[in-house]
């Protein structure tokens with residue numbers, strides 16, 4: 001039997017600045033324990049979809065004007081980003097957004113701010129992140145601004161882990177990274193999924209790598225889902241091969 005839905009996005013429309021209709025009725029499901037890829041070219045609406053889920057559109061002057069979003073069958077559109085984090089939904093933004101002047105470890109610690117943890121629990125959470133990202137432990141006192149793109153992406157994911165998420169919304173994790181680092185990061189995503197049960201909704205322009213690690217994919221074009229299916233089937237689909245697999 002299929003796993004129950006963790007996240008359901010149903011027919012959402014998003015408008016920026018009261019006029020620009022960017023999502024024109026997007027629906028998708030992330031099953032519990034799933035890795036779901038949101039694919040499509042630059043500007044298709046991937047980031048907007050993630051921001052709608054994590055309620056981060058307001059700062060961009062965007063609004064969900066139709067449809068609804070549910071987490072475990074409960075509506076969440078009105079929850080603040082911080083409340084969503086408390087319920088286990090954490091977004092890792094495109095471009096990483098580490099605090100450049102803070103050390104890797106201090107960046108990680110900012111991820112725990114929604115939890116009231118004892119010192120011991122904080123150390124345990126840090127050690128768990130370091131177990132997945134040994135490289136971050138080695139470099140924990142380095143200022144993030146001076147670390148590599150791959151290390152910054154790892155820091156951003158590690159910071160999300162500090163919130164003890166049930167689901168991570170991951171925006172373009174491969175962006176600007178060397179292929180080998182991209183594989184390393186996706187391997188860790190897979191591990192977190194298998195061993196910690198974290199579900200992922202990941203926006204990627206790198207269709208090839210995303211479909212190798214995801215279970216299921218949705219392809220967005222111009223604010224609409226134009227195709228969806230099991231990742232394996234999408235990777236073998238002729239249209240997907242022609243239009244998307246050459247992209248990155």
Ligand code: ATP
Nearest residue numbers: 016020022041042043044045046047048049060061
């Ligand atoms: P990318 O890979 O660039 O992140 P994307 O698929 O994630 O692409 P979005 O960033 O969601 O696409 O953008 C979808 C459309 O919405 C684009 O046409 C973009 O120009 C527009 N858009 C994004 N943010 C805003 C905003 N704050 N105000 C107005 N339009 C916006």
